[in-house]
Amino acid sequence: MGRRRGMMSEQFKMELAKELGFYDTVKAEGWGGITTRDAGNMVKRAVQLAEEALAARRS
Numbered sequence: 001m002g003r004r005r006g007m008m009s010e011q012f013k014m015e016l017a018k019e020l021g022f023y024d025t026v027k028a029e030g031w032g033g034i035t036t037r038d039a040g041n042m043v044k045r046a047v048q049l050a051e052e053a054l055a056a057r058r059s
Helices: 010-020 023-029 036-058
Strands: none
Touching: 010 023, 010 036
C-alpha cells in the first residue's frame, strides 16, 4: 500500500507554520522536527480556515 498524498500544499503548510510560530523549526529540521502539538494546531487552524471559507461562500 502506498503512502497517501497530503491534502495541504507545501506552501499552505509553510504559511501555517509561520502563523503558528514554528516555521524556523521546520526550516531547520523539516516537518519531523515539530511537536505533535504543533502538528495538531496546524490541522486545527487549517480546518478553521476551511470552515470560514465555506461559510463566506454560503453568504
